[in-house]
Amino acid sequence: MQNILLLYCYENIMQEISKNDQELRRIEELNLLEEAGMNAFPYSFDKTHSNRQILQNFSDEDPTPLSEIAVAGRIMSLRRMGKASFCHIQDEDERLQIYFKRDEIPDFYEYLKLLDIGDIIGVNGYAFRTKMGEISVFAKKVTLLTKSTKILPIAKEIVDEEGNKVVFDEFADKELRYRKRYIDLIVNPEIKEVFKKRAIIINEIRNIFNEKGWLEVETPVLQPIYGGASARPFITHHNALDFDLYLRIADELYLKRLIVGGFEAVYEISKNFRNEGMDRMHNPEFTSLELYVAYKDYNWMMETTENLISALCQKVNNSLKAKFGDYEIDFTTPFRRAKMFDLFEQYLGENIRNYSDEELKKVCKKNQVELPQNASRMKILDELFDAAVQPHLIQPTFVIDYPLEMSPLAKSHRTEPGLVERFEMFVAGFELTNAFSELNDPRDQRQRLEEQAKIRAAGDDEAMTLDEDFLNAIEIGMPPTAGLGIGIDRLVMLLTNQKSIRDVIIFPLLRPEK
């Protein structure tokens, strides 16, 4: 009788099918299941085991501990036969095979026809091993938990003779994967590992810092004056107060105010926003860690940084070595330390320390580094470093002692005139951290920010703005302080071997769909 009803409905559907025939059919199946008295969307299900627990704990010698179990998951494959069927259900971690025998579940077996890949079911039964050797669950009772009314782009996998996993019809379209991340997570579940590791990294940073008694704080995202980095901001508007606000580009200036206020170690893990180009290393919103510790300098911060990153690698990869593309990165401490001008000398073959701007431009030309017209000394050095030095910095390297012009918030070097006490850490050819002995001489700080304001007035809209309240805080007096910034997304990329920032940001920015 059920079959006759089915046939009747299918014919009806087939006539009105145009584009979404598969979806229409699923909705019709849903109706049929409900007409048969089934709740397609019940409220809960008592799961006793995860799929992983079944797979890990099953014992051929003594299967009794898993003789009364309840598992749940999304149907990812379905092999129906006349009197016996198999499917795989996927939970958060694993796929598990379910065996349906008609004689055991005569009432439900008929409804198997109305189930599809994508539906979520709960299964009560016992664990056993099939003749083909796969640990499975013998279904004694099946409960529909959610009917899926859209089609999943399902991939199929086999393991070839050499043990390699081969995926057929992989859901591979990058755009669709980023836009429909929920489908990506279902169909390419291995990407979950990246986001789990991301959470582990961030939690471990908090553990390590909190252990030391450092205070996690939250400073404003909406700021009337932005600063702390060279970047263009996003602008938004407060309606009630009727003024424009900026989304923060860095936490720095607020965190330093807190050090002035008397906190001796503060950190923040938060989103920053920069209104600039996007590529595999840049997303308009990104997560950064900033840490400020009073009475310390950049030498101390270098040790803190290498210990932190080394510990994170160990935690996530169970090793101090991490594979990144073709490289194997070794995070064994101490990391290499190299002065910026020594690196120039090493990779350019000449000592440019005391070169005039004109001489530097000649070096650029010789090395095919193109410069914008009227490039400042800071710009010239920056370009030259990016082109000639940075690509060589594969293993973790602290580049130290930058020219003063490049670092308006860093303290002048204690022995080297014209330089500041700053380090950036490079790995795999890209910048991962930025840190300095923080500038706390208010006269020097005012002068440097006024210089930035001039550069800004001359048309460089990435130069810093003058924040009088920040200067006021520095005038009140900030103790000697070491500061650190780490790009968390890039750190996750490094430690999880992902080549694009979009693969470590779970919902990366895309243009809106039309």
Added chain:
RNA sequence: GCUUCCUUAGCUCAGUCGGUAGAGCAACUGACUCUUAAUCAGUGGGUCACAGGUUCGAAUCCUGUAGGGAGCACCA
């Protein structure tokens, strides 16, 4: 922002010289009591990204638009 490539069925992709749309998987019907890319037989499914143009005729050639990938520029 620039360069370049891509967009065909739910997914992955073919589509020759411009002649009116193909495969595998997914789906549907039937068979099948340990399958696993299940198998076997049969069936349905297309605004060829969008808009123009050339042509007797366009998935195919031309122009524009949209979205995306890769690279460059800027930046972290």
